[in-house]
Amino acid sequence: MATAVAAERDAVARAIDAAPPEFRPALDCVAVGVGPAAAAAGTATALTTAALRGEPYGLVVSAGIGGGFQPAAPVGSLVVADAIVAADLGAETGEGFLPVTELGFGTVTHTPPAALVRAAAAACGARTGTVLTVSTVTGTARRAAELSGRHPGAVAEAMEGFGVAEAAAAHGVPVLEVRAVSNPVGPRDRAAWRIGDALAALTGAFTRLAPVLATEPDEESP
Numbered sequence: 001m002a003t004a005v006a007a008e009r010d011a012v013a014r015a016i017d018a019a020p021p022e023f024r025p026a027l028d029c030v031a032v033g034v035g036p037a038a039a040a041a042g043t044a045t046a047l048t049t050a051a052l053r054g055e056p057y058g059l060v061v062s063a064g065i066g067g068g069f070q071p072a073a074p075v076g077s078l079v080v081a082d083a084i085v086a087a088d089l090g091a092e093t094g095e096g097f098l099p100v101t102e103l104g105f106g107t108v109t110h111t112p113p114a115a116l117v118r119a120a121a122a123a124c125g126a127r128t129g130t131v132l133t134v135s136t137v138t139g140t141a142r143r144a145a146e147l148s149g150r151h152p153g154a155v156a157e158a159m160e161g162f163g164v165a166e167a168a169a170a171h172g173v174p175v176l177e178v179r180a181v182s183n184p185v186g187p188r189d190r191a192a193w194r195i196g197d198a199l200a201a202l203t204g205a206f207t208r209l210a211p212v213l214a215t216e217p218d219e220e221s222p
């Protein structure tokens, strides 16, 4: 489990530690830092350390708070990513933004296992959709509309998912992203953030997700 900051890690760990032993997943919670680069470095380090220990991870979960696109993901709601997309990895041109894939290299999308996404969303009552990874928090209606226009399936944005997913992919491990919405994506309004509520929602989500994450992948329905 990779979160950006300690408050998110503790919100998830509270739920996991409280799960009954038979439903408690063997899960390490690590705060890997804010932003895609720190998230990739921290997650890759954790994956490599576990592999060298002879106990490789079978799943990586990127979890934390995030901004919700309105009206798809209201503040306080939960989102499970069915696609994890690097929204600002590319080039600006006179004709608009070009993702790196159109420049001929890299990747901008990671796709979590569909059955796991369905099971996780059903367990915690989350919406599913694209979760964008950005290096700059959206702060204007114009940028929010631009991102929604380029990514019609986007329900949320955050800053780590794609970095976590890149590290997981490098280790051949599946990835999941779960976000509790702390603020709307749009004009900057710090008074509208509900970080405490979102952290409580994250704990609630992982209370209900624990049995899903404790299930061996081959026990899942397709």
Ligand SMILES: O=C(O)c1cccc(C(=O)CC[C@H]2O[C@@H](n3cnc4c(=O)[nH]cnc43)[C@H](O)[C@@H]2O)c1
Pocket (backbone or CB within 6 Å): 004, 005, 034, 035, 064, 065, 066, 067, 068, 134, 136, 137, 138, 139, 157, 158, 159, 160, 182, 183, 184, 185, 188, 189, 190
């Ligand atoms: O200063 C601001 O206007 C501002 C607005 C929203 C979030 C921030 C942060 O610095 C939080 C970054 C942190 O939390 C995640 N997060 C939460 N909301 C968003 C968002 O709307 N867009 C992107 N990231 C968000 C993010 O994953 C970071 O870990 C500042």
